[in-house]
Amino acid sequence: MLAKAAKAAGLSAGEALLVVPNGPRDLLALLSARHDAAALAALAGTDPKALKVRERIRRAVEARLDAAEADAAATRRWAGALALPHHLPLALRLTWESADHLWRWAGDTATDENHYSKRAILSVILVGGLALRLHSGREAAAAYVDARIGEVMAFETWKAKIKPADLARQLAGALGRLRYGRA
Numbered sequence: 001m002l003a004k005a006a007k008a009a010g011l012s013a014g015e016a017l018l019v020v021p022n023g024p025r026d027l028l029a030l031l032s033a034r035h036d037a038a039a040l041a042a043l044a045g046t047d048p049k050a051l052k053v054r055e056r057i058r059r060a061v062e063a064r065l066d067a068a069e070a071d072a073a074a075t076r077r078w079a080g081a082l083a084l085p086h087h088l089p090l091a092l093r094l095t096w097e098s099a100d101h102l103w104r105w106a107g108d109t110a111t112d113e114n115h116y117s118k119r120a121i122l123s124v125i126l127v128g129g130l131a132l133r134l135h136s137g138r139e140a141a142a143a144y145v146d147a148r149i150g151e152v153m154a155f156e157t158w159k160a161k162i163k164p165a166d167l168a169r170q171l172a173g174a175l176g177r178l179r180y181g182r183a
Helices: 002-008 013-019 024-043 053-070 072-082 085-105 113-136 138-161 164-180
Strands: none
Touching: 002 013, 024 053, 024 072, 024 085, 053 072, 053 085, 053 113, 053 138, 072 085, 072 113, 085 113, 113 138
């Protein structure tokens, strides 16, 4: 693939190595960056501050999936290559970068543990959404994305209702019941 691309671009094998020194791994990263850029370009006309967080993320994921689907044949090969065990670190990095770009577009400024949990959760949603988009279509992917975002929002609502003192008391009570067997 790299040799064909270099030949089509009029590059020698040596020149191709200067452009993509890591070979196909660099091509995988370039395709991912292209999809990220296309998604952000599609979102450029949308003011994320005018939307609720749920809608911001939904639109961001949809834009990223649309960008990947525009290159469906290449994306299928890209996803297949990244699924190989020796490409797992690259797959994780690229997915994390995509999630980070989308959260930054959405206005996320978290610097605590939420920065990491938001990107980890969105990475999972992106991977599942892309798989469904490529194999089951737009509607299946949209339903999956909406369901996952709904689950995250429900968890956040539940979490916001818990007071630290109540959680500590409940935890101590649960540990006591485990230790002493009382209800």
